[in-house]
Amino acid sequence: MEDKRILVIGAGGQVGQELVFNLREKHGANNVVSSDIRDFGDQAGPFEVLNALDKERLFEIVQQYKITDVYHLAALLSATAEKQIEFAWDLNMNSLFHVLNLAKDGHINRIFWPSSIAVFGPNTPRENTPQHTTTDPTTVYGISKLAGERWCEYYHQKFGVDVRSIRYPGLIGYKTLPGGGTTDYAVDIYHQALKSGKYECFLKEDASLPMMYMEDAIRATIELMEADGSRLTIRSSYNLGGISFNPKEIAAEIKKIIPEFEITYQPDFRQKIAESWPSSIDDSFAQNDWDWKMEYDLRKMSEDMIKQLSKLS
Numbered sequence: 001m002e003d004k005r006i007l008v009i010g011a012g013g014q015v016g017q018e019l020v021f022n023l024r025e026k027h028g029a030n031n032v033v034s035s036d037i038r039d040f041g042d043q044a045g046p047f048e049v050l051n052a053l054d055k056e057r058l059f060e061i062v063q064q065y066k067i068t069d070v071y072h073l074a075a076l077l078s079a080t081a082e083k084q085i086e087f088a089w090d091l092n093m094n095s096l097f098h099v100l101n102l103a104k105d106g107h108i109n110r111i112f113w114p115s116s117i118a119v120f121g122p123n124t125p126r127e128n129t130p131q132h133t134t135t136d137p138t139t140v141y142g143i144s145k146l147a148g149e150r151w152c153e154y155y156h157q158k159f160g161v162d163v164r165s166i167r168y169p170g171l172i173g174y175k176t177l178p179g180g181g182t183t184d185y186a187v188d189i190y191h192q193a194l195k196s197g198k199y200e201c202f203l204k205e206d207a208s209l210p211m212m213y214m215e216d217a218i219r220a221t222i223e224l225m226e227a228d229g230s231r232l233t234i235r236s237s238y239n240l241g242g243i244s245f246n247p248k249e250i251a252a253e254i255k256k257i258i259p260e261f262e263i264t265y266q267p268d269f270r271q272k273i274a275e276s277w278p279s280s281i282d283d284s285f286a287q288n289d290w291d292w293k294m295e296y297d298l299r300k301m302s303e304d305m306i307k308q309l310s311k312l313s
């Protein structure tokens with residue numbers, strides 16, 4: 001395996017903490033630098049405080065650690081971004097430019113940057129959404145992710161930048177809590193089911209969305225970054241299918257393990273966002289180009305979530 005020195009930006013978030021853990025197992029703790037806007041207590045390897053908008057500090061860190069690969073995860077998610085629209089645009093776009101420019105100028109070799117199902121909108125086919133289709137996002141987050149995708153492809157075509165990306169569905173894991181997304185209910189529901197046996201959902205019972213267990217999402221991210229670049233036909237961002245379910249279906253699955261569990265519904269502004277997103281995704285490009293295969297379905301994920309959270313509590 002070639003020597004990699006990795007920087008993860010936004011390492012304190014839901015994906016970041018799990019990704020850093022896995023990358024350190026694979027490449028050695030000292031070869032994976034985690035960074036975030038604040039010190040979140042990562043002591044398992046090198047950590048740097050980094051504001052993703054501070055391109056001078058970013059450059060210093062890249063030089064200091066001789067970074068080869070950057071995983072750039074820092075962003076405001078869909079629900080939070082609606083409350084700070086200008087800052088969300090600034091953070092989500094300009095931090096991406098800083099990383100793309102580092103690669104363009106030859107300072108790093110490879111970039112991972114996540115996009116999202118939020119690039120789709122009300123005129124996108126909702127079922128089995130294809131890779132190439134109408135993208136008319138109605139959220140600031142979705143607009144920034146779609147623009148980011150176009151810039152990634154542009155930098156790849158014009159400057160040969162090796163940037164790779166996945167349109168993450170809602171991600172569900174037991175180690176860390178998500179922050180500010182529309183799909184966050186699907187994590188919180190497990191915590192509340194164990195804590196109080198009930199959950200009030202901010203989406204309607206039939207709001208189906210594509211989701212994925214964190215184990216699969218981290219594996220997908222690392223597999224895409226290790227894939228043979230000559231096979232990759234998508235340099236904007238790959239669709240990733242995951243598991244499609246609605247709040248009623250996840251509640252029914254939880255009830256099989258915790259029979260007294262009860263769900264109620266109090267939809268808020270996030271319901272409208274959910275309605276503008278697909279309910280299921282076609283990921284045949286990921287399957288063909290880098291042999292992607294999902295492992296966790298709703299049952300397997302629910303069993304593992306409840307088992308792992310019970311151990312932690």
Ligand code: AKB
Pocket residue numbers: 077078079115116117118141168169170171180181182183184
């Ligand atoms: C969100 O809900 O904003 C995110 C996403 C789907 O990108 N989880």
